[in-house]
Amino acid sequence: MSEQFKGKVDFYAVYILEAHPTDVWEMQSNVTDKVLFRSPRDEEERATVAGTCVRKLGIKFPALVDRFDNKVESAYTGWPDRLYLIAPQGRVLYKSKPGPFGFHPDDLAAAIRRLVGKY
Amino acid sequence: MLIFLRDVSGGDWDAEQRFESHAKLAGNVKFTWTIKKKTKRWLGATLAALFCLWLAFVAYIDWAMHQPPEVFAHVMARMPMPAYFLFPFETMWFDARKGTLSAGDLAPDFTVETLSTKTPTQLASLWADKPVVLVFGSYT
Numbered sequence: 001m002s003e004q005f006k007g008k009v010d011f012y013a014v015y016i017l018e019a020h021p022t023d024v025w026e027m028q029s030n031v032t033d034k035v036l037f038r039s040p041r042d043e044e045e046r047a048t049v050a051g052t053c054v055r056k057l058g059i060k061f062p063a064l065v066d067r068f069d070n071k072v073e074s075a076y077t078g079w080p081d082r083l084y085l086i087a088p089q090g091r092v093l094y095k096s097k098p099g100p101f102g103f104h105p106d107d108l109a110a111a112i113r114r115l116v117g118k119y
Numbered sequence: 120m121l122i123f124l125r126d127v128s129g130g131d132w133d134a135e136q137r138f139e140s141h142a143k144l145a146g147n148v149k150f151t152w153t154i155k156k157k158t159k160r161w162l163g164a165t166l167a168a169l170f171c172l173w174l175a176f177v178a179y180i181d182w183a184m185h186q187p188p189e190v191f192a193h194v195m196a197r198m199p200m201p202a203y204f205l206f207p208f209e210t211m212w213f214d215a216r217k218g219t220l221s222a223g224d225l226a227p228d229f230t231v232e233t234l235s236t237k238t239p240t241q242l243a244s245l246w247a248d249k250p251v252v253l254v255f256g257s258y259t
Contacts, residue, residue, distance in 0.1 A: 002252075011252045014243060015234065017188060020259040024189065025196040027259075035259055039189075043232070050234050059206035063234040064242075070187075071135055072242075075227040077218030078255025079188040086226045086246045086253065093250070098216035101209045108252065 001109055002061045008116050009085075011061035015050035016073040019080035043068045083108045085115065171192045184215035 002011040020027045021039040030036060038044035047065050054063050066072040074077050081099035085108060086092055094111035096102050158246050183194040220227070228243040 009250045009252055010245065011254065014231070014253050014255045016255055016257055018257045018259045019188075020192075022138055025192040026255055030259055037259055047232070047234060047237070054234065056258075064231040064240060065229060065234050072227075072231060073188075074254065075229070076220060076253070076255060077216050078253075079216075081254075081256035083255070084226070084253040086251045088248055088250055090225050090226045090228070090243060090246050092220060092222050094218060094225050095222055097213050099256070102213060103200045112250075112252070 001112075004109075005112055005116065009112055011060060013054070013059055013063040014072060014076075014078060015046070015053065015063055015065045016078050017046075017066070017070055018049070074108060085111050087115065173205065176202075177211075181211055181215065182204055184211055 002009075005011075018024075018037060018039055020030055022030075022036050026036070037049050037052075040049055045067070046068065050063055050065050051071060053059070074092040076082065076084065079098075081103050083096040083103065083105070084092060085092070085094035093115055094108060096104060096107060180194075183191050186194075226242070226246065228241060230239045230240070230241055233240050
């Protein structure tokens with residue numbers, strides 16, 4: 001999707017606290033996929049896991065890392081995953097429902113198309 | 120044909136069940152149940168107790184969903200999978216995690232670290248001139 005709307009909308013990944021770290025709430029699907037990480041103990045460890053994530057998933061757009069106080073995640077209620085579309089000057093145009101159930105890229109794409117149609 | 124069944128074991132069971140079977144010429148069979156008041160009261164009390172337990176359980180899950188993610192995760196890690204079907208997870212989750220930000224609001228501005236360059240970045244600088252998508256998530 002980021003390639004589809006390249007030049008019109010910038011995409012950023014915001015890396016937040018782990019959804020299913022091995023030391024808290026490990027999921028069988030993560031064990032199967034060998035995505036096994038404990039809760040990072042500091043910002044450096046979080047950045048390391050974020051780097052692994054970006055590399056392994058082939059994320060092409062820039063990634064930002066939330067600080068250890070999780071203030072960004074808290075303000076945006078981004079955990080475990082969530083999508084936002086923000087207009088120029090900062091108005092929220094689209095806010096997905098919280099993941100995993102509410103994480104719908106198709107709805108985001110529709111919101112982007114409505115926005116891009118205005119420009 | 121009339122059949123009476125009674126428990127003579129001397130135990131707590133005191134219900135009498137009377138089956139009436141009417142075999143009509145057309146071949147229809149009719150059964151009727153009669154349960155004593157005491158049994159009805161016992162059943163009612165048990166159902167009420169189970170309902171109260173369920174309410175308490177749902178209230179506990181709702182409390183957990185409104186806590187920071189780490190607290191919620193600790194609670195859910197100890198929950199057996201079948202318990203997930205005992206409450207409306209998705210509905211409760213959407214409500215608990217709706218947050219204070221809505222479409223039309225100004226997106227909060229924070230300083231975050233760019234992963235590639237490890238330099239601080241103001242979120243507001245990202246959407247100064249162009250629309251922006253923020254994808255929140257983690258590897259696990």
